Amino acid sequence: MSLGTILLIVLVAVLVAGLPAWPYSRSWGYYPSGGAGLLVLVVVVLLVLGYL
Template sequence: MFAKIVSALLAKIVLVVLILLLIGALPVWRYSARWGFLPAAVIAIMALVVYVFARLGRI
């Protein structure tokens, strides 16, 4: 029971961190305009995978 609670908490923490990274990776600053949307897309896919695994109970 305790392991499942800790696992759910860690999944939420990882999801929040990935969302914050996604916001930080958006190309809105001058130095990151050359990057395009690739970093944001990669982080968004990672956040989606973590979310799906958390909903399925795998994490």
Template sequence: MLYTILLVVIVLALFGALPIHSFSSQWGYMPSGLIGTILLVWLVLFVLRQA
């Protein structure tokens, strides 16, 4: 259940990080950094659950 919710959040963040708006060029690295952080947390949770 937790992985499904986290997967939905990651997909929404990926769509939100797309530079399709005129003002999104001012965001810098924040959207991709957020996605990277979420993916890192997801990877750690996945690895710890397998151990």
């Protein structure tokens, strides 16, 4: 597998895990989705710079 495929799988897993699906996770706020957004931003910057 290429690095891009592995990153795509990890990002999808993080985005699904960040959804507030359980009652106790609703009080977490934007922390899980903010972390996923940060990962997406890093991957986009690496793609633009040509490292991926």
